[in-house]
Amino acid sequence: MERRPDVTSIPFDAGAPAPTPGRGMAASWGRFPRVTQEMRPMPRLSSVLPVDDGDARTLLPYGNGRSYGDTCLNDGGIVIDCRSLNRILDFNAGTGIVRAEAGVMLSAIIDIAMPQGWFLPVTPGTRFVTLGGAIANDVHGKNHHRAGTLGAHVERFELLRSDGSRRICSPTENADWFRATVGGMGLTGIILWAELRLRPVESGYVDQSTVKVRSLADYFAVAEESDAGFEYTVAWIDNLASGASLGRGLLMRAEHAPKVAGPLRRSRMPTLTVPFQPPFSLINRASIGVFNALQYGKQRTRQAEARVPALKYFYPLDGVTRWNRLYGPRGLVQHQSVIPFAAREAVGDLLRAAQRAKAASFVTVLKTFGDAPRVGLMSFPRAGVTLTLDFAHRGERTLQLLAELDRITVEAGGAVNPYKDARMSPATFEASFPWWRELLPFKDPRFSSSFWRRVTAG
Ligand SMILES: Cc1cc2nc3c(=O)[nH]c(=O)nc-3n(C[C@H](O)[C@H](O)[C@H](O)COP(=O)(O)OP(=O)(O)OC[C@H]3O[C@@H](n4cnc5c(N)ncnc54)[C@H](O)[C@@H]3O)c2cc1C
Incomplete structure (x- = not known):
């Protein structure tokens, strides 16, 4: 059965930082750093960006602000x-292909697709991200060893540049633009809509x-x-355990369950929230x-x-929505590294440094990345073990620790994830990403980000 919903409005996400149209202080999910910027909504059905003639300020697309840095x-x-841009334009329940505007949340796609036997081919650890933001960071999930990154499942999208030009990009049409934009951190233009190939599921379990x-x-x-036997694998690690217990934890493997009695489950909005920000971090040793x-x-x-x-x-x-408030007024910083398998002992060094x-x-x-070819020029995943740590921001000593984690990662031949980062050095x-300059011919001359200026001096 084919279902073609017409216009589907998605309610504003629960848990995102409040949108602040107009000029003001802003922060992403980590709440560090805080910047002064102006937020303007992208007009629908327009090839013109919401910027006045003669305004020399740089531009950047914004999704749901779930990047940490x-x-x-x-x-x-x-x-x-x-x-x-929040409409699901088309969903074919026969093929599992969904076409949606870039501002649609992954949660909204799940809401429509899951009851009809389809699920995201790759999903990050939160469903409150936009389709455009997920493509622009080429996000990964717990099944990288099987499915690669989200970009591997994108059929095509339309890219709008600041000069008003529009391009359909796919692995075969404008393939170089496709490769630059998937994982391109919003620097190549605005993705207006995209088509994503979902994967079939028999149940919501x-x-x-x-x-x-x-x-x-x-x-x-x-x-x-586990990677050989399961589609999904991820481990929670007790990062305080030391000595012979260093790295102990729970490794959760999973497969989609076969058909079970009852309706396929729909996505539900969270029910708990952190109602205010405590004056200090409740997340401590x-x-x-x-x-x-x-x-x-x-x-x-x-x-x-x-x-x-x-x-x-x-x-x-x-x-729990707005759980980032638990980290107090200074926010949190996340460090995600990937270490090549051959140097995997460095994961222990990272834990010990913390x-x-x-x-x-x-x-x-802790997760493993498989050896799927990189879809985007700037995609982060590569074969190895990836460790994610997050810390309450306690000022200079936290920044020093993060620099030390960078050093261990780089010495081991690994990489640090840009879209979890708020302070990595250009080095x-x-x-x-020794090849990052390959992005420059595709970068929109009007687009830039705080991150990009910091790491490229550009
Ligand atoms: C709890 C939690 C768990 C997470 N787990 C994972 C995980 O497992 N794996 C993973 O990979 N990530 C994970 N993340 C990170 C998150 O998935 C990514 O940062 C995601 O890309 C954020 O999407 P967003 O819509 O919030 O975009 P934003 O954070 O607002 O923007 C992300 C980037 O996309 C660009 N962008 C946004 N919209 C567009 C558009 N229409 N066109 C072009 N560029 C655009 C922006 O300029 C920016 O560079 C997690 C984040 C949280 C908070």
Whole structure:
């Protein structure tokens, strides 16, 4: 059966930083750094950007601000809020191809597609991101070893440049523009709409198998075996465990469950929220220590099986909106690195460096990236182990720790993720993306971001 919804308006997302049309202070999900920029909505059905003639300020598309750092910020400039482009234009329930404007949330695509037996081919750990923002960062999910990045499932999109020109881009049409824009961090123009190939599912559940890993070596062994046998794998790590227990945690593998009785589950909006920002970070060594002990201890056996709602497996953090407020007024900083398999012992060095600095990370995640070819010129994933750490921002000592994590990563031949970053040096960026200058011929001359100016002096 083919379903073609006409105009579908998506309610404004729960949990995003409040949109601030007009000029003012702004921050992304990490709430660091804070910049002064002007936000203007992108007019629908227009080839003209919302900028006055003679305004020399730089421009940047804005999705839902779920990048942690400053790739979606434009200090002193204008950000063009693409959430006004919020219509799902077409969904073919026979082929699973959805065409949607770039400001549509992934949650809205799930809402329409899942009850009809389709799911996102690749999804990040939150569903409250826009389609355009997800393509511009070429996001990855828990199935990189099987499915690569989101860009591998994009059929085509339309790109608008500041000179008013429009291009349809696909792996075969304007392929060089496609490659530059997927993962291009919004610097090549505005994606107006995109077509995404979904993957079939029989139910709204996944069959989850959780293995309690006792150490980093144990994680590496179980992850290898799990990647061979499961579509999705991800590990939560107790980052405070040290010595022989360094790297202990829970490795959660999953497959979409076969058909179960009852309707396919729809996406639900979260029910809990952090209503205000506490005056100091509630995320600290003591609270994380308690959480980690409970989390690691809750599973007594080596392995446990469960059938769980897919949304619970994919988006555990979406259950509480505005959870970033828990980190207090200075915000949080995230560090995501990827370390080549041959140098994977460096993951232990990263964990030890955080411990030496007495910095506890609330969300510590280990995953493996497979060797899928890079779809976008600036796509972050590459074969190896990827470690994500997030820390309450405590000023200079946190910045020093992050610089040390960069050093370990680069020395191991790895890379640091730009769209989780708020402070990496030009040298770290160069080491992570030695080929970044290949993007320059495609960069829109009017577009720039705080991140881009910092790492390229451009
Ligand atoms: C809880 C949480 C979990 C996450 N888990 C993951 C994960 O597992 N994997 C992962 O890869 N990422 C993850 N992320 C990061 C997030 O998925 C990405 O940063 C995502 O790209 C944010 O999308 P957005 O719509 O909020 O875009 P924004 O953050 O607003 O913008 C992202 C980039 O896209 C550009 N952009 C936005 N709209 C357009 C457009 N229409 N045309 C062109 N460029 C555009 C912007 O200029 C910017 O450079 C996570 C983030 C959070 C908060």
